[in-house]
Amino acid sequence: MAEDSEMRRSVFLVAGALTRFAESQGWKDPQYWIYYRINPDWGKVHFIFVAEAFNGKNPYETTRQVWAYLEEELKEYSDVLSSLGLVVRSKEQVNEGGIYAIGSEYKEYWTLYPSSTS
Numbered sequence: 001m002a003e004d005s006e007m008r009r010s011v012f013l014v015a016g017a018l019t020r021f022a023e024s025q026g027w028k029d030p031q032y033w034i035y036y037r038i039n040p041d042w043g044k045v046h047f048i049f050v051a052e053a054f055n056g057k058n059p060y061e062t063t064r065q066v067w068a069y070l071e072e073e074l075k076e077y078s079d080v081l082s083s084l085g086l087v088v089r090s091k092e093q094v095n096e097g098g099i100y101a102i103g104s105e106y107k108e109y110w111t112l113y114p115s116s117t118s
Contacts, residue, residue, distance in 0.1 A: 006079075010083055011036050011045055014074070014080065015047075017070050017073040018066070018070075020073065025053060032051040032052070033094075034047065034050075035047065035050070035108055036106060036107055037103075043083055044084075045084060046106075047085065048086075048087045048106060049086065049087070050088075050089050050091055051088075051090065054088065063086070066088050
């Protein structure tokens with residue numbers, strides 16, 4: 001999975017699935033954020049999925065809900081799922097910073113709406 005084109009494919013597939021998840025929840029573009037980091041040395045793509053709708057919700061449950069959706073959406077892409085690292089955070093957590101801050105090594109998937117979390 002360390003091949004560059006495969007990693008870009010993974011980013012595209014996972015970000016698309018996360019976008020469909022957000023749409024299924026009725027969220028608008030400025031209500032959620034997708035960040036990613038490619039780690040070719042380990043053959044992994046890491047995502048941080050942030051949403052205002054996660055504010056005040058149980059982090060375990062929100063992560064479980066997003067993972068279940070990704071597993072269903074990407075069931076034909078077991079290679080992508082096995083190379084995926086996912087963290088789900090509320091907007092409040094990210095705004096808090098500290099251990100919840102988005103590291104500078106992450107890129108924001110969306111370029112249409114500037115993020116206030118960077």
